[in-house]
Amino acid sequence: MPFVTLIIPIYNAERYLRRCLDSVVEQTYADMEVLLMNDGSTDGSLAICREYEEKDLRFRTIDKENTGVSDTRNQAMLLARGTYLQFLDSDDWLTPAATESLAEAARADDCDLVVADFYRVNGKRYVEKKHIKKKDVMSREEFAMEMAEDPADFYYGVMWNKLYRADIVHAHDDIICAEDMDWSEDLYFNLSYIRYAEKFYALSTPIYNYYNTPGSAVHTVLNPVNIVSTRATLFAYYKELYENLGLYEEYKPQIYKYLVAVAES
Numbered sequence: 001m002p003f004v005t006l007i008i009p010i011y012n013a014e015r016y017l018r019r020c021l022d023s024v025v026e027q028t029y030a031d032m033e034v035l036l037m038n039d040g041s042t043d044g045s046l047a048i049c050r051e052y053e054e055k056d057l058r059f060r061t062i063d064k065e066n067t068g069v070s071d072t073r074n075q076a077m078l079l080a081r082g083t084y085l086q087f088l089d090s091d092d093w094l095t096p097a098a099t100e101s102l103a104e105a106a107r108a109d110d111c112d113l114v115v116a117d118f119y120r121v122n123g124k125r126y127v128e129k130k131h132i133k134k135k136d137v138m139s140r141e142e143f144a145m146e147m148a149e150d151p152a153d154f155y156y157g158v159m160w161n162k163l164y165r166a167d168i169v170h171a172h173d174d175i176i177c178a179e180d181m182d183w184s185e186d187l188y189f190n191l192s193y194i195r196y197a198e199k200f201y202a203l204s205t206p207i208y209n210y211y212n213t214p215g216s217a218v219h220t221v222l223n224p225v226n227i228v229s230t231r232a233t234l235f236a237y238y239k240e241l242y243e244n245l246g247l248y249e250e251y252k253p254q255i256y257k258y259l260v261a262v263a264e265s
Helices: 014-025 045-055 069-079 098-109 140-148 166-171 185-194 224-244 248-259
Strands: 004-010 032-039 059-064 084-087 113-116 118-122 125-129 162-165 200-203 208-211
Touching: 004 014, 004 069, 004 098, 014 045, 032 045, 032 069, 045 059, 059 069, 069 166, 084 098, 084 166, 098 113, 098 162, 098 200, 140 185, 140 200, 140 224, 140 248, 162 166, 185 224, 224 248
Parallel strands: 004 032, 004 084, 032 059, 113 200, 118 208
Antiparallel strands: 084 162, 113 162, 118 125
16 A cells, blocks of 8 residues: 555646656655556557556556546546545656655644645746745644635645545545536635645645646636636635634635635746
């Protein structure tokens, strides 16, 4: 049983995939499995996955029909054998000690969620994204208070700068990537997960290189109706979370800002 399962959804990613997988091969952490989830790619992605699978015993390729990134992640979580779950997008790459840093932090204090800083990469320019400065283990309430300061920030919204306890995910059917959302499905997952997690920790070390890929959702013009609908759904999740924590009245102005905020990557 590996301590960490790293999940990589892959769809027509041959242009960037070797950079991504090389960063996994170079990880300093050995107690992990890597699920290469080929989501019906029509380019050379599957062949590249098979190549790396032969070179590194931590890799396992799953070739499936194209169902989208959310369903692909959901299927991978069902297959995962690790105690913790980590995520990586195929056009991004990890720093060499990324998994080790996350795993050591989780193991040291038996944490349910570890969140880390990351780099936003634009050409040769690297900008570090950070948010939580607190160095101690946080309760759900303390983490929620930090998140309320900027509820639309990528730091909280994405899945790839975090480590999740797998048994919490497996124990609750509502912790899923929403397949009916064409953006912010990561935030939906996180808001669902936070409801059940109890111990949180923030790493000040950047562990991830986020590349703003042309043609990704960040650059794609989204349907305004879908944007309004998704924001309304996620706002309801935010509101319920903070109500359950007894923090809604105190942080109501910040939470309402989510409806008009633009997520900063």
